Amino acid sequence: MLERMMAKWNTPIYAFWTPIPTIGYDDGHRYHEFKCFKKSCSKSVRRFLDKSDATSTGNLHRHTKACWGADIVHLAMNAGNVENARNVLSKSKDGSIAEAFRKAGKEQVTYSHRQHMKMETRAEIVRWVTENARPYSIVKDRGFKNLMKTGRPEYYLPSPHTVSRDV
Known part of the structure; x- marks a missing residue:
């Protein structure tokens, strides 16, 4: 059966x-x-x-x-x-x-279910800042930090100085 x-x-x-x-x-x-x-x-x-x-x-x-x-x-x-x-x-x-x-070629993926590693976070923020002409200081913005850290308060966010250096 x-x-x-x-x-x-x-x-x-x-x-x-x-x-x-x-x-x-x-x-x-x-x-x-x-x-x-x-x-x-x-x-x-x-x-x-x-x-x-x-x-x-x-x-x-x-x-x-x-x-x-x-x-x-x-x-x-x-x-x-x-x-x-x-x-x-x-x-x-x-x-x-x-x-x-x-x-597998089924569909375009826009995000993953796993959290970024520290270097991946830095790379994604640099990419976002440069592609969208955002100021480096946006990583210290209260709203941005709230969005990024909700549900995972230990999530790493680089400083504005680190973002500018990486760019």
């Missing part, structure tokens, strides 16, 4: 979940429990097999978007099927899944 079900699990959303679910029973109801594939996540989604929505992927999509990011889910869904999506994910060596999907 599991083999029959696995043949139906072909949508790319399954690439973000362990390939073989746990089979269990809760109050007499049989379920498949899918565990999120992200190392830092311990979330799982149960799908009860005696319900009318036993093949629904709505909860898998909802969690995957919250955990991995809507842009990554969108790119994965363009991979066509679960095997193609898993192949792309397996080639993502540096943790940049969005970059891996971009290399």
Whole structure:
């Protein structure tokens, strides 16, 4: 029976979940429990097999978007099927899944789900300052710092002097 079900699990959303679910029973109801594939996540989604929505992927999509990011889910869904999506994910060596999907030629990626390293931050700020004719002092602007550090207060921002030197 599991083999029959696995043949139906072909949508790319399954690439973000362990390939073989746990089979269990809760109050007499049989379920498949899918565990999120992200190392830092311990979330799982149960799908009860005696319900009318036993093949629904709505909860898998909802969690995957919250955990991995809507842009990554969108790119994965363009991979066509679960095997193609898993192949792309397996080639993502540096943790940049969005970059891996971009290399697969599916779509232009505008940002990644991983935080920039210190030198990458400096390079991106220099690029932004020069391409958009921004003053070097913008890195000390209250609004800019608020946008950059919300949710990650330890995020490195260079000084105006460093930005001018790098330019």
